[in-house]
Amino acid sequence: MDTNNNSNSLNVKRIDLTVNPSEICEKGVQIVRMVRPEWSEKEISVKIFTDGLTNRLIGCYLPQNPSDKVLVRVFGEKTEIYIDREIELQIMVDLHNNSFGPPVYCAFNNGIVYGFEDGIILDKHLVRKPEIAYKIAAKMAKMHTLQILNNSKREALVFQLMRKFLQQLFEATLIDR
Incomplete structure (x- = not known):
């Protein structure tokens, strides 16, 4: 190793x-x-x-x-x-x-x-409690302000993944012919 x-x-x-x-x-x-x-x-x-x-x-x-x-x-x-x-x-x-x-x-x-971070799994009942929903919203808002992936090209990963999937589909289709 x-x-x-x-x-x-x-x-x-x-x-x-x-x-x-x-x-x-x-x-x-x-x-x-x-x-x-x-x-x-x-x-x-x-x-x-x-x-x-x-x-x-x-x-x-x-x-x-x-x-x-x-x-x-x-x-x-x-x-x-x-x-x-x-x-x-x-x-x-x-x-x-x-x-x-x-x-x-x-x-x-x-x-x-x-x-590992100890905690509890939120279910549909817990997330509807106002105090829990507020904490989730506050954390999500803060998380979405973070500067992660320090690259200059700020493109949503979803578009990169969609292009990648389409390319794989195209290649798989060519192989099947």
Whole structure:
């Protein structure tokens, strides 16, 4: 496992490792030990999250402090076709730097390791409560004032994605002929 601290302009450790999704628990613990070397491998507990559609996700923690979780996400196969992982990483780092998300500890060839923020899942009843709706609106308004993705070309990502999908559709159509 080669590590290097270069991530273009991002200050995110890079690990030259590709994790087989079937080995996420074993390899995930090894990666977590790189970002939390004070954690004993024997003491680390692993929670497997199963609600994702394409990604594999685990949370690693010490039993004496279960709220201090480190998440390891292995990207779904071929999801890089429609998700630019470098932009995703940059957005996560930028959001964290502006107090809108957990820290990003490192990235590996087909995944990312980041912090966990404890909370509750909002349902349709909670979001209708005026005090909750107000907090959501205030946070969203603040978030949309952030300057993220420090590039000079400020184009909505949705248009880039639409062009990318159309290009893939065009290429797939040519292959089928």
